[in-house]
Amino acid sequence: MSGFRHVVMFKWAAGTTTGQQDEVAARLTGLTGVIPEIASFSVGADAGVNQGNHDFVVVADFADQDAYVAYRDHPAHRAVVDEYIKPILAERAAIQYEL
């Protein structure tokens, strides 16, 4: 396999509801219909197996770094980040790497 992968995890602020998290998941997944550079997109909520984990994760694959940057900077993506993620965000951890 080749490509470029973006992984980001979030911890939500105290008081964040399941409904707010579900809204983030739905809004992010909806980007696959708007940003053609997304080759593969997976989101998930922590399964609760281990203590200290982050709450939510996105694993998104792209053909190359340029395709990832197009996603990162796409107005539809920025709108989800600004309107749905940032208001409930406590911590963020991210990485991008060559597959």
Add this chain to the structure above:
Amino acid sequence: MSGFRHVVMFKWAAGTTTGQQDEVAARLTGLTGVIPEIASFSVGADAGVNQGNHDFVVVADFADQDAYVAYRDHPAHRAVVDEYIKPILAERAAIQYEL
């Protein structure tokens, strides 16, 4: 797709060398020959596109949660964590989720 995914990111301590990181990558990847519960295993170093990122990531897929726990607790995995990861670890972020 169905299954159970484990994602973990590390930030290395100041002074960690590329050689040490390469050793972690090699030792972790070597687990695929030792722990049959690993269905898919991907490791990578940060591509340097964004500031503030973590340094290294593991994305590992399993058939189910029990298979992940078998990996998590396997002595060969614990040995890599104790001998190669913990000595250079500064920060860790992890999540597991249903695919």
